[in-house]
Amino acid sequence: MNDLFQSLFQLFESSPVLVAAYDGFDRLRYANRAFRSAYFIEPEEMPFWPDLMRRNHYAERGTVIRAEDFEEWLISTQSRRGKVGFRAFETDLVDGRWLWMTETVQEDGWMLCIATDVTDLKASTREVRQDRDLAIKASYTDELTGVANRRFVTARIEDMLQGQVTDESPLPGCLCVFDVDHFKIINDQYGHHNGDLVLKDFAKCIHRLVRRTDCFGRVGGEEFVLTLPATSIEQARLIVERMLVGVRKSRPLKDRPDFKYTFSVGIAAAQVGDTAISLFSRADRALYRAKLAGRDQIHIDDASSDRPSQIG
Ligand SMILES: Nc1nc2c(ncn2[C@@H]2O[C@H](COP(=O)(O)OP(=O)(O)OP(=O)(O)O)[C@@H](O)[C@H]2O)c(=O)[nH]1
Known part of the structure; x- marks a missing residue:
């Protein structure tokens, strides 16, 4: 050899x-x-x-x-x-x-x-x-932020669901749905142009912490998703916590140096039989709970956190 x-x-x-x-x-x-x-x-x-x-x-x-x-x-x-x-x-x-x-x-x-x-x-x-x-x-690109668009990231969710599950890597992975907090107020107070700058800054901050095996994309106005293949819920939480910290420190508006913003996240672990739609809706439901709980935080989908065997 x-x-x-x-x-x-x-x-x-x-x-x-x-x-x-x-x-x-x-x-x-x-x-x-x-x-x-x-x-x-x-x-x-x-x-x-x-x-x-x-x-x-x-x-x-x-x-x-x-x-x-x-x-x-x-x-x-x-x-x-x-x-x-x-x-x-x-x-x-x-x-x-x-x-x-x-x-x-x-x-x-x-x-x-x-x-x-x-x-x-x-x-x-x-x-x-x-x-x-x-x-x-x-x-395949979102015009405003330059990250992947809904079409590209949806295909990557499907890839993740079809990924090989092995003893070393027993999970297809996790899906995170991100939503910038109070974005309507940001637009109303600072104008649509500054709202766009916040979205661009958000994509930049998150992108810095995305691994090459993961895919981050914009799926709607101020809504983004992140695929984390072969990643447990606990690992996903750690990755996303770093992102929350990074965004809290960001000051994206040059003429408003004190302006800061936050975002909320729902995370769901892929389960047997999941489709891109079912996985997305569980992560989205978790996001809704994170918003209700006060924003600027992560909520893990109940079905994912109830399954200790799935936590790596
Ligand atoms: N500047 C800008 N605004 C956008 C874009 N796409 C959507 N929006 C705005 O984003 C706002 C989203 O507001 P909501 O869905 O009410 O949510 P929110 O104000 O972020 O409140 P929470 O999600 O509950 O924290 C709407 O006012 C949209 O018009 C965009 O590309 N640029």
Whole structure:
């Protein structure tokens, strides 16, 4: 086996094809010579993907990013990155090369990236293909906040419900429904534009704490959902508590530096026989209880918390 690994390793190192593997935290764990050279990575370095993209963007190298605001681009790209088993797309580098990139994702979040140089292939139809990719991206993105939209996140709830349940990972996962508190009052007092800024800030605050295996999306006005595959109710509670703390500290309105806001959360654990709709309604019912109990807090769906065997 060691010989096989050694030969594979040498092949990867000498191949012009770009090969890399990221772990579930989106940290680069392996990149062959071609990949390191295209993205300016030192041999022993293991950067996180967002840091790698950020530093290359500011050094004007690596991937071409066609967006005015890099951080907004990052939120919208990360909202869909590594959330489906396989995807393939065309991407270009600042040095003028075009790559055909494939991403294969395992259930534990590890991702294999393989890219080939297609600079010389069918350049004439490239614009059409790029327009198609942009249209696909737009159809899965919430326009205001840049995070996933209802359609994309609903498909991820369905993926989670179909996920493999094993001894190590006995749960399909949890669904959280988030709702910004007293949002109508925020709109009425500070204006719709500032209301929009609050929603954007909320998406940014939560997005920072979302793992790559999870999916966060906006499903309505001030309502958002978060899928947490293979996560127990107790783990879900800890993750969401950090989010509540993060949002409490945020001051999103520059001209109103004292303004702060909160949100409430309902969490439900997926159960055998659940559909996206039944799971969502239990989490939504829990959200309603969190609102009734005074807001700025989490309520766990009764059916989920009554089942100690499901708590990891
Ligand atoms: N600025 C802005 N407002 C929106 C958007 N979508 C929905 N809204 C507003 O969000 C408000 C939601 O208010 P409600 O559902 O009454 O809830 P709430 O005021 O947040 O109160 P609680 O949820 O009970 O804490 C409504 O006034 C909507 O008009 C949007 O994209 N931008």
